[in-house]
Amino acid sequence: MYPINLDLTGQACLVLGGGSVAERKVRRLLDEGAVVTVIAPALTPALQILAEEHQLSWQRRTYQPGDETTFFLIICATDDEAVSQAVSAAAKAQGKLLNVCDVPDLCNFTLPSIVRQGDLQLTISTNGKAPAFSRWLRKHLEQHFDERYGRWMAELAAIRKEGQALLATSRDRQAFWRQALTDDVMDLVENNEIDAASSLLRKRLAAWERKNHET
Numbered sequence: 001m002y003p004i005n006l007d008l009t010g011q012a013c014l015v016l017g018g019g020s021v022a023e024r025k026v027r028r029l030l031d032e033g034a035v036v037t038v039i040a041p042a043l044t045p046a047l048q049i050l051a052e053e054h055q056l057s058w059q060r061r062t063y064q065p066g067d068e069t070t071f072f073l074i075i076c077a078t079d080d081e082a083v084s085q086a087v088s089a090a091a092k093a094q095g096k097l098l099n100v101c102d103v104p105d106l107c108n109f110t111l112p113s114i115v116r117q118g119d120l121q122l123t124i125s126t127n128g129k130a131p132a133f134s135r136w137l138r139k140h141l142e143q144h145f146d147e148r149y150g151r152w153m154a155e156l157a158a159i160r161k162e163g164q165a166l167l168a169t170s171r172d173r174q175a176f177w178r179q180a181l182t183d184d185v186m187d188l189v190e191n192n193e194i195d196a197a198s199s200l201l202r203k204r205l206a207a208w209e210r211k212n213h214e215t
């Protein structure tokens, strides 16, 4: 398993099938800004609405060999095993990103459980061995990594920018962050004292910069 974070903004993505599984996959792709085409003889009511609103383009037919050629990423969610086999062989031969829902052997990527708070994203995978445990762990982690962490990410990103302006070298910035981002800062975040955590980091940044000038 080689995890990557894909930017799908504006990327042409193909979903085969128009059932409830396809619907879930389409929603997630649209959330990521993908340009989605659905090929299926029939759609769920929710997918029909998305098609009418032009949020996706629908080709009302079954899969034809070669359909995958112009797409960056393909998700196969039909109930026809022969289609899954054919799409899998064709897409893999063309070096496409391919997921066949719930058939890991036909995929070259699988989908993890996701905990997301702002720019923080934790993904969980069991290499397909225990998806029920992925779901349990996602729910468990969601309780801990709540909206505090979304706010904290925004603060950290701002302080990181300040550090980039104040500290000249990448080595120095690395040294700063390794000594500055410690358990006491994170304890404040845990207590929902985000402003206090930010202040403490900024104080450390100022002190670090002063020390740089003295030496």
Ligand SMILES: C[C@@]1(CC(=O)O)c2cc3[nH]c(cc4nc(cc5[nH]c(cc(n2)[C@H]1CCC(=O)O)[C@@](C)(CC(=O)O)[C@@H]5CCC(=O)O)C(CC(=O)O)=C4CCC(=O)O)c(CCC(=O)O)c3CC(=O)O
Pocket: 099, 100, 101, 102, 103, 104, 107, 109, 110, 111, 112, 113, 114, 124, 125, 126, 127, 128, 129, 130, 131, 132, 134, 135, 138
């Ligand atoms: C390979 C993969 C699919 C892919 O990537 O295409 C896959 C495969 C299979 N899932 C099966 C079943 C279940 N899947 C879930 C739940 C989820 N499954 C998800 C992902 C993945 N599932 C990928 C690997 C993920 C990993 O590595 O852990 C999650 C994380 C995300 C998502 O689906 O979007 C989502 C949790 C979302 C969340 O809540 O956070 C539950 C639990 C439940 O629904 O309550 C059950 C019932 C319990 C059970 O059966 O174990 C079966 C047997 C089907 C059968 O028996 O017919 C197969 C096929 C097989 O094992 O061969």
Ligand SMILES: NC(=O)C1=CN([C@@H]2O[C@H](COP(=O)(O)OP(=O)(O)OC[C@H]3O[C@@H](n4cnc5c(N)ncnc54)[C@H](O)[C@@H]3O)[C@@H](O)[C@H]2O)C=CC1
Pocket: 016, 017, 018, 019, 020, 021, 022, 039, 040, 041, 042, 043, 044, 061, 062, 063, 077, 078, 079, 080, 083, 101, 102
């Ligand atoms: N519903 C669920 O929660 C789960 C479903 N699955 C599997 O995922 C697959 C899809 O599930 P659902 O969405 O529930 O099925 P569904 O039967 O609701 O949808 C299948 C869709 O595929 C379309 N289709 C059929 N042949 C096609 C072809 N040749 N080309 C293009 N589209 C075609 C149909 O028109 C329909 O829209 C099935 O294989 C199912 O066994 C697996 C795990 C859970």
